[in-house]
Amino acid sequence: MCAQTPREQVDLSACNSLRLPVRAQYFVRLADVGAVPEAMAWARRRQLPTWILGGGSNLVPRADWPGLTVQLGAAGVRFESAGRGVRAEVQAGHTWDALVAETLKRGLTGLECLSGIPGTVGAAPMQNIGAYGAEVGSLVEAVYAVDRRSGKTHCFSAQDCRFGYRTSRFKQDEADAWVITRVVLRLRTGNPAPLDHPEIQAELVAVGAKPSARAVREAVLAVRRRKLPDPTGLPNVGSFFHNPVIDAVSWRALEARFPGLVSYPEAAGHRKLAAGWMIDALGWKGRRCGAFGVHEHQALVLVHHGGGTGAQLLEFAQRIQADVLHHFGVALEIEPRVYPV
Numbered sequence: 001m002c003a004q005t006p007r008e009q010v011d012l013s014a015c016n017s018l019r020l021p022v023r024a025q026y027f028v029r030l031a032d033v034g035a036v037p038e039a040m041a042w043a044r045r046r047q048l049p050t051w052i053l054g055g056g057s058n059l060v061p062r063a064d065w066p067g068l069t070v071q072l073g074a075a076g077v078r079f080e081s082a083g084r085g086v087r088a089e090v091q092a093g094h095t096w097d098a099l100v101a102e103t104l105k106r107g108l109t110g111l112e113c114l115s116g117i118p119g120t121v122g123a124a125p126m127q128n129i130g131a132y133g134a135e136v137g138s139l140v141e142a143v144y145a146v147d148r149r150s151g152k153t154h155c156f157s158a159q160d161c162r163f164g165y166r167t168s169r170f171k172q173d174e175a176d177a178w179v180i181t182r183v184v185l186r187l188r189t190g191n192p193a194p195l196d197h198p199e200i201q202a203e204l205v206a207v208g209a210k211p212s213a214r215a216v217r218e219a220v221l222a223v224r225r226r227k228l229p230d231p232t233g234l235p236n237v238g239s240f241f242h243n244p245v246i247d248a249v250s251w252r253a254l255e256a257r258f259p260g261l262v263s264y265p266e267a268a269g270h271r272k273l274a275a276g277w278m279i280d281a282l283g284w285k286g287r288r289c290g291a292f293g294v295h296e297h298q299a300l301v302l303v304h305h306g307g308g309t310g311a312q313l314l315e316f317a318q319r320i321q322a323d324v325l326h327h328f329g330v331a332l333e334i335e336p337r338v339y340p341v
């Protein structure tokens with residue numbers, strides 16, 4: 001039996017940043033990650049599926065959640081010197097942006113470009129969160145995760161995590177195999193690495209700030225406030241679609257057909273296409289269909305105006321995907337996790 005007994009039929013509509021209606025068949029919030037194996041065993045004995053909820057800022061509830069939903073409440077960070085840097089060992093339930101703020105207060109650098117991303121530390125390695133040229137994967141030393149079937153804890157090195165653009169082994173392995181309980185990050189002291197993001201550079205110039213880690217955080221937060229709707233006022237999950245990565249040959253052919261197509265260089269000659277540019281070019285930006293719409297300033301963000309369901313949101317997203325595929329021949333993938341599948 002779980003130390004905390006799961007509650008039945010729990011309304012989690014306020015626990016997802018899209019504010020979509022959803023109930024969990026069973027729900028438990030664990031204050032101690034040591035209780036994760038026990039919670040998994042509780043569900044296994046009843047042959048129930050399990051689902052991990054972080055801050056709910058990167059998921060779409062399609063319908064009510066069957067089985068046991070577990071939220072990790074454990075927060076806390078332990079800092080220790082490690083060579084010329086500092087190691088931060090963080091509990092999965094810690095709020096991501098609180099961690100970023102705390103590291104900067106301690107004079108550590110590395111996380112400043114990842115300021116303002118909602119959610120928890122445990123979810124950060126899942127999709128290798130990234131923004132303004134930085135990705136969490138490049139700072140990860142290790143990730144501790146519980147195998148949902150055996151209840152055993154594994155320690156994965158950064159290489160074992162198989163980080164890529166908005167992906168990792170935790171997304172690629174058999175669905176929902178792992179519960180991330182702790183993340184170890186390696187941070188630096190001193191000045192931040194040179195910035196190569198034009199928007200953040202321009203913001204630093206505009207406010208006359210030197211590129212210290214704290215100034216970069218302020219610049220990132222200012223740019224995010226301008227570009228992204230605040231989910232507490234206008235529910236959303238940030239980017240709804242991945243930026244598709246295509247090979248050089250396909251990119252040249254596409255660019256010849258669509259001059260002005262925005263893309264960025266990727267490894268091995270590949271190009272990352274700006275999905276928002278394609279959606280905007282097709283006239284979706286600012287369009288509203290019933291309860292959902294495309295944000296007026298950021299075509300990659302779908303917003304919920306209220307009264308809609310996850311199924312309706314996915315129908316709306318499918319219309320955009322079909323339009324982009326028809327016009328550009330490019331398939332857009334949905335970024336947030338849809339559950340139940």
Ligand SMILES: Cc1cc2nc3c(=O)[nH]c(=O)nc-3n(C[C@H](O)[C@H](O)[C@H](O)COP(=O)(O)OP(=O)(O)OC[C@H]3O[C@@H](n4cnc5c(N)ncnc54)[C@H](O)[C@@H]3O)c2cc1C
Binds near residue numbers: 054055092128
């Ligand atoms: C306004 C806004 C802006 C955003 N900007 C960015 C951005 O710039 N860059 C970016 O990368 N993302 C961005 N996001 C997406 C989101 O904030 C991140 O993906 C974040 O890491 C999700 O954290 P969460 O705790 O809310 O996860 P949830 O939404 O609760 O869960 C997401 C997925 O991770 C799984 N999960 C959560 N915790 C664990 C765990 N401990 N162990 C195993 N699985 C787990 C869940 O089961 C689910 O599959 C943005 C979202 C919003 C709303």
